[in-house]
Amino acid sequence: METQVKKSLINCMSDLLPVLDDMNRIKSSERTLHNIVNMLTTDLNCKTCAVIQINPDTDLLEIRNSKNLSWMFCKNFHRRIEGPMLLELILKGREVYIPDKKFASSYALEFQLENDFVSSYCLQLIANQKPLGLLYVDSDKVDAFPPESRLMLQLYAKLISMVLFVESITKRLEKLDASDEETGALRFEHFYPKLSDMFERSKRLEEKMTVILVDVEKYAKIVKIHGINAAIEILKDMVSLIQRSLRKYDGICRYGADEFLIALPGTSVEQASKAAGKIYKLMENKKYTKNDLVINTYAGMANYPDNADTLDGLLTAVRTALFVAKRRGSINKVTVIPDKFE
Numbered sequence: 001m002e003t004q005v006k007k008s009l010i011n012c013m014s015d016l017l018p019v020l021d022d023m024n025r026i027k028s029s030e031r032t033l034h035n036i037v038n039m040l041t042t043d044l045n046c047k048t049c050a051v052i053q054i055n056p057d058t059d060l061l062e063i064r065n066s067k068n069l070s071w072m073f074c075k076n077f078h079r080r081i082e083g084p085m086l087l088e089l090i091l092k093g094r095e096v097y098i099p100d101k102k103f104a105s106s107y108a109l110e111f112q113l114e115n116d117f118v119s120s121y122c123l124q125l126i127a128n129q130k131p132l133g134l135l136y137v138d139s140d141k142v143d144a145f146p147p148e149s150r151l152m153l154q155l156y157a158k159l160i161s162m163v164l165f166v167e168s169i170t171k172r173l174e175k176l177d178a179s180d181e182e183t184g185a186l187r188f189e190h191f192y193p194k195l196s197d198m199f200e201r202s203k204r205l206e207e208k209m210t211v212i213l214v215d216v217e218k219y220a221k222i223v224k225i226h227g228i229n230a231a232i233e234i235l236k237d238m239v240s241l242i243q244r245s246l247r248k249y250d251g252i253c254r255y256g257a258d259e260f261l262i263a264l265p266g267t268s269v270e271q272a273s274k275a276a277g278k279i280y281k282l283m284e285n286k287k288y289t290k291n292d293l294v295i296n297t298y299a300g301m302a303n304y305p306d307n308a309d310t311l312d313g314l315l316t317a318v319r320t321a322l323f324v325a326k327r328r329g330s331i332n333k334v335t336v337i338p339d340k341f342e
Contacts, residue, residue, distance in 0.1 A: 029167040033065040036156055036163075041067040044149055046137045048115060051160055053125070053133035054081070054090075061133060063113075064164075073114040083110035090131050093124040097150065099143040111136065121145045123157040127165035135160055180254040182232045183239045188261065191253035198251070198265040199311045202304060209304045210272035211314060212262040213322045214242075217296040217331060219258035226291065234288045234295055241286065245279045261318070269303045269336055276301070276334045283332070298325040299334045306340070313341040 033051050041049045050066035061081060063074040081090050085107045088094040098120045101108045111122055117138035125132040135157045137145065145153070180187050186194075202209040216222070216234070223231045239260065242252055246262070255261040264272050276299065288295050300321025302308065307317035317339065325335035 029163050030065065032163050033160065036160060037065050037067050040137060040153070040156060044137065044145070044152070045139065046144075047117060047140050048113060048136070048138045050113060050136045051125070051133070052136055053164065054131060064133070069114050077113075086110045089122055089124055089134060093126060095124070095150075095154075096120075096122045097145065099145075113138075118142055119144045121150060121153060123153060125157055125161045125164065127161045132161055132164050183235045183254055185239045185243075185260060186251070186253040188253050188255050191251060191261070194251055195253075195261075195263055196311060198263055199304065199314070202265055207266045208268045208306075209314075210264045210267045210269060211302055211318045212264070212272065212276060212334060213255060213300045213318045214260045214262065215256075215298045215322055215326065216258040217298060222293075222295075226289065226293070230289045230291070230293075234293065237286070237288055238283075238295070241282055242279055245275070245282065259322075269301065269306065272301060272303070273334055273336075280332055296331045298322060298330060300325050301334045301336045303336075307337070308341045310342065317341045
């Protein structure tokens with residue numbers, strides 16, 4: 001047994017190198033977690049190994065990565081953090097080792113996943129003083145995790161915590177980089193891949209898709225009279241108002257200095273016109289800045305497949321519709337044109 005554990009420790013140290021390399025390159029955290037789970041399962045002869053993470057939006061435990069658990073079980077696993085031992089583990093960092101389930105059946109129920117086990121070991125995942133979840137391993141053997149094995153698992157638990165922490169920071173930085181800091185809307189260059197996915201999905205499902213391009217009337221004059229800070233405040237409030245009116249699968253981005261592109265997948269011109277009408281109704285009663293300014297907008301609308309068969313054609317169509325709206329002086333209503341663009 002001692003020889004096997006020493007071999008496992010050597011394997012552990014050897015396996016750490018590619019994991020650390022992955023982290024250093026900031027590659028896929030999912031792949032890194034997958035590699036760690038596979039390593040632990042192999043080196044320690046685990047029956048089950050799982051990285052279980054706290055969902056920050058729901059405070060429920062969810063399985064992030066695992067070995068020997070079914071996809072359906074992982075998908076449906078949403079567990080509350082309750083029970084004395086689970087609370088001690090998550091909140092206070094107390095490790096839970098069950099060498100033989102038959103002598104701790106009530107505690108074992110708090111941690112058991114899909115399959116029955118004989119012994120198990122659970123450790124807290126934590127970074128920056130914030131609990132992130134737990135690392136779970138089990139076995140069909142009695143006392144399968146002696147001190148040497150538990151030491152290895154403690155090392156990997158810290159490593160997993162680092163992976164999850166770096167991932168959260170990276171996502172935050174990406175979100176900041178993708179968002180226009182003045183308005184909170186996505187930048188067009190970061191929104192374009194999502195827009196492209198929306199368009200391709202609409203084509204594949206033979207659904208309509210509508211885009212609206214909104215432009216603030218006399219924006220340059222607003223900047224000149226009231227200052228750039230007031231102008232930015234107006235844009236930010238306008239984006240916030242529009243975002244509240246959109247469905248979760250719609251999107252908005254900053255397209256120009258005072259222009260915003262709204263994407264409405266699965267939406268006809270008639271449906272998009274109703275949605276735009278609701279937005280304009282909210283805008284009618286909106287006063288901007290401490291000076292209670294009333295802001296008017298122009299808007300052009302284009303639809304796939306009515307106005308274009310390609311995404312570039314659709315963007316050309318909506319720019320043209322906005323140009324027509326401004327030329328006509330069509331304030332606070334959406335302009336649609338019949339032309340089709342390549």
